[in-house]
Amino acid sequence: MQLEANKICFGYNRKESYLLNNISLTFKEGEKVAIVGPSGYGKSTLAKLLSGYLAPVKGRVLLDGKPLNPKGVCPVQLIYQHPEKAINPRFRMRQVLEEAKGLDLTILKKIGIEEEWLTRFPRELSGGELQRFCVARALLPEARFLIADEMSTMLDVITQAGLWNVVLEEVKRRNMGLIVITHNMHLATQVCDRIIDISAINGF
Ligand SMILES: Nc1ncnc2c1ncn2[C@@H]1O[C@H](COP(=O)(O)OP(=O)(O)OP(=O)(O)O)[C@@H](O)[C@H]1O
Numbered sequence: 064m065q066l067e068a069n070k071i072c073f074g075y076n077r078k079e080s081y082l083l084n085n086i087s088l089t090f091k092e093g094e095k096v097a098i099v100g101p102s103g104y105g106k107s108t109l110a111k112l113l114s115g116y117l118a119p120v121k122g123r124v125l126l127d128g129k130p131l132n133p134k135g136v137c138p139v140q141l142i143y144q145h146p147e148k149a150i151n152p153r154f155r156m157r158q159v160l161e162e163a164k165g166l167d168l169t170i171l172k173k174i175g176i177e178e179e180w181l182t183r184f185p186r187e188l189s190g191g192e193l194q195r196f197c198v199a200r201a202l203l204p205e206a207r208f209l210i211a212d213e214m215s216t217m218l219d220v221i222t223q224a225g226l227w228n229v230v231l232e233e234v235k236r237r238n239m240g241l242i243v244i245t246h247n248m249h250l251a252t253q254v255c256d257r258i259i260d261i262s263a264i265n266g267f
Pocket of ligand 1: 106107
């Protein structure tokens with residue numbers, strides 16, 4: 064399976080030149096790729112395009128040669144830096160997980176989610192606790208590619224290591240593709256097989 068950005072262009076403001084201009088990239092299953100580059104160069108925007116949250120103005124995002132299906136579970140799952148933005152604040156955590164149908168519940172334990180957190184609302188959990196739910200939820204059976212956009216930036220070092228261990232184990236076990244968006248070059252070199260600098264590929 065492969066995920067491909069085919070000559071994609073995107074800008075938030077149509078009057079100005081594109082933020083992302085003519086980007087072509089290919090990610091293969093089983094591959095771990097880091098996307099790095101200066102702040103504001105469009106890394107998170109690229110993540111949203113690759114996972115179908117935004118549509119390119121030009122070009123296409125293709126999964127095995129076909130556009131992403133807007134219906135049903137997306138095989139490209141995105142984990143945001145800020146978990147509170149990705150979770151319905153009115154749902155208790157049990158309901159949040161119920162949205163992810165078919166989720167392997169053994170992941171909850173592996174990732175360190177405690178039973179008593181399930182009855183709480185998102186505002187009653189710390190950022191790190193909440194992010195564990197977002198990671199668990201992204202590891203649906205249908206997920207073939209995982210995009211971790213600054214997934215662990217706001218967590219302490221021990222929690223970061225624990226979360227990455229679970230993610231890397233699952234990605235390996237299921238031969239998923241992993242795209243890591245980060246400012247942390249140590250993380251990029253430790254975790255990934257390939258590093259792409261967005262400033263070097265934009266506009267060519
Ligand atoms: N929804 C939006 N509407 C308008 N402009 C936006 C929107 N989201 C992001 N931008 C702008 O697009 C540019 C790229 O943002 P993006 O978050 O993709 O960059 P980034 O490379 O991920 O940055 P960082 O490393 O700081 O997270 C920025 O100038 C940002 O202000």
